Amino acid sequence: MTRNIIITGGAGFIGSHLVRLLVNKYPDYHIINVDKLTYAGNLANLSDIENYPNYTFVKADICDYDRMLEVMKMYKVDAVIHLAAESHVDRSITDPFTFARTNVMGTLTLLQAARIYWESLPEKYEGKRFHHVSTDEVYGALELTDPDGVESPFTTAASSEHHHAYGRDFFVETTKYNPHSPYSAAKASSDHFVRAYHDTYGMPVVVTNCSNNYGPYQFPEKFIPLFINNIRLHRPLPVYGRGENVRDWLYVEDHARALDLVFHKGKDADTYNIGGFNEWKNIDIVRLLVRTVDRLLGNPEGYSDSLVTFVTDRAGHDLRYAIDSRKIYRELGWEPSLQFEEGLEKTVRWYLENQQWVDDVTSGDYQKYYESMYSGR
Numbered sequence: 013m014t015r016n017i018i019i020t021g022g023a024g025f026i027g028s029h030l031v032r033l034l035v036n037k038y039p040d041y042h043i044i045n046v047d048k049l050t051y052a053g054n055l056a057n058l059s060d061i062e063n064y065p066n067y068t069f070v071k072a073d074i075c076d077y078d079r080m081l082e083v084m085k086m087y088k089v090d091a092v093i094h095l096a097a098e099s100h101v102d103r104s105i106t107d108p109f110t111f112a113r114t115n116v117m118g119t120l121t122l123l124q125a126a127r128i129y130w131e132s133l134p135e136k137y138e139g140k141r142f143h144h145v146s147t148d149e150v151y152g153a154l155e156l157t158d159p160d161g162v163e164s165p166f167t168t169a170a171s172s173e174h175h176h177a178y179g180r181d182f183f184v185e186t187t188k189y190n191p192h193s194p195y196s197a198a199k200a201s202s203d204h205f206v207r208a209y210h211d212t213y214g215m216p217v218v219v220t221n222c223s224n225n226y227g228p229y230q231f232p233e234k235f236i237p238l239f240i241n242n243i244r245l246h247r248p249l250p251v252y253g254r255g256e257n258v259r260d261w262l263y264v265e266d267h268a269r270a271l272d273l274v275f276h277k278g279k280d281a282d283t284y285n286i287g288g289f290n291e292w293k294n295i296d297i298v299r300l301l302v303r304t305v306d307r308l309l310g311n312p313e314g315y316s317d318s319l320v321t322f323v324t325d326r327a328g329h330d331l332r333y334a335i336d337s338r339k340i341y342r343e344l345g346w347e348p349s350l351q352f353e354e355g356l357e358k359t360v361r362w363y364l365e366n367q368q369w370v371d372d373v374t375s376g377d378y379q380k381y382y383e384s385m386y387s388g389r
């Protein structure tokens with residue numbers, strides 16, 4: 013079946029993996045990547061597929077209503093998979109307005125353009141879908157307690173050497189929203205608008221809420237690529253607080269596969285949580301990264317240990333995220349394909365082998381941001 017699908021934010025980290033997956037897997041689909049190319053968007057992420065006949069790039073701002081409507085009409089768009097967002101929590105603390113603009117108003121603008129276009133067609137919403145890509149951060153934060161209760165259903169353990177849970181509570185699809193950062197508050201608001209467009213106008217929608225992703229092409233302001241790059245440059249590793257915060261990590265290609273499944277098979281107006289059953293304290297990831305990067309660079313064991321620096325904590329720092337992924341496993345048969353140590357080594361190798369990409373994306377304005385973030389912290 014031919015389908016014309018807009019992917020917003022396709023030049024970013026997760027978006028570029030999703031664009032690559034769909035362009036390769038579905039030659040009959042036309043994938044239209046709509047991206048503003050902020051500091052986080054980079055067309056080099058897609059250089060391998062940029063000339064494919066079923067791929068088009070449109071540089072545009074999702075907050076520009078006329079442009080969004082024009083793109084919908086021009087490409088006879090059947091579906092939207094919406095990833096474009098401001099995504100970095102630290103930036104949302106210093107610049108909340110930009111997050112409200114893109115994440116809330118941008119999502120609303122896109123919903124309205126899709127609604128006006130789809131309602132103008134004879135078949136209306138038939139065969140249409142708006143898939144909103146969201147985050148587990150909308151649910152708030154969990155306590156660290158004795159692990160108990162939810163067992164991973166996955167056929168492979170998340171990690172070869174590590175216990176996967178740091179508490180008895182997990183985020184499920186019905187967990188009440190309780191966002192704490194301007195980033196998660198804006199994402200929560202966008203989720204509500206998507207569901208409101210279903211309930212009010214009958215738009216076919218689906219929402220996914222995923223845990224922390226890692227892998228190639230992640231902008232090196234985020235924890236894992238920032239630390240890989242700092243170890244390589246022998247710079248301090250700024251661990252917030254005591255490094256006790258827990259995140260549930262998932263390899264980005266596994267997220268992209270989950271999005272493909274939910275987009276095609278997820279139930280209308282439903283929500284699917286996506287996560288790795290793979291919780292790690294930040295400090296344990298730092299130790300693993302130091303060991304892995306030193307080994308791959310041929311440094312003596314322990315060479316970079318002294319780079320670990322405990323700095324002032326992030327304001328409102330959520331203690332623990334943990335996703336219960338049993339619904340997507342049970343209903344759609346999805347599970348992660350990689351163990352964490354395997355995925356992390358693959359990621360470290362990619363960053364060490366793609367130094368030019370790292371240098372390109374971290375030159376210019378990013379240097380100023382880096383200095384303002386970490387000087388005097």
Ligand code: NAD
Binds near residue numbers: 049148
């Ligand atoms: P990213 O910051 O790497 O990429 C965001 C992309 O959106 C960039 O290409 C950027 O240019 C584009 N963009 C930003 N503002 C835009 C605008 N106004 N108009 C058009 N394009 C714009 O983000 P990511 O980490 O790939 O996250 C993608 C989505 O997935 C986001 O919605 C995020 O909330 C969600 N998510 C991310 C994670 C994670 O761990 N990174 C986990 C769960 C959910």
Ligand code: DAU
Binds near residue numbers: 101102146148234333
């Ligand atoms: O849970 C999903 C979310 O994961 C996504 O919605 C966000 O877009 C994505 O950025 C990510 O948010 P986090 O805040 O969890 O990711 P970040 O990489 O910024 O930080 C991961 C952990 O590492 C967090 O506990 C803060 C800590 N950290 C981060 C940085 C950048 C440090 O200790 N030092 C740092 O310098």
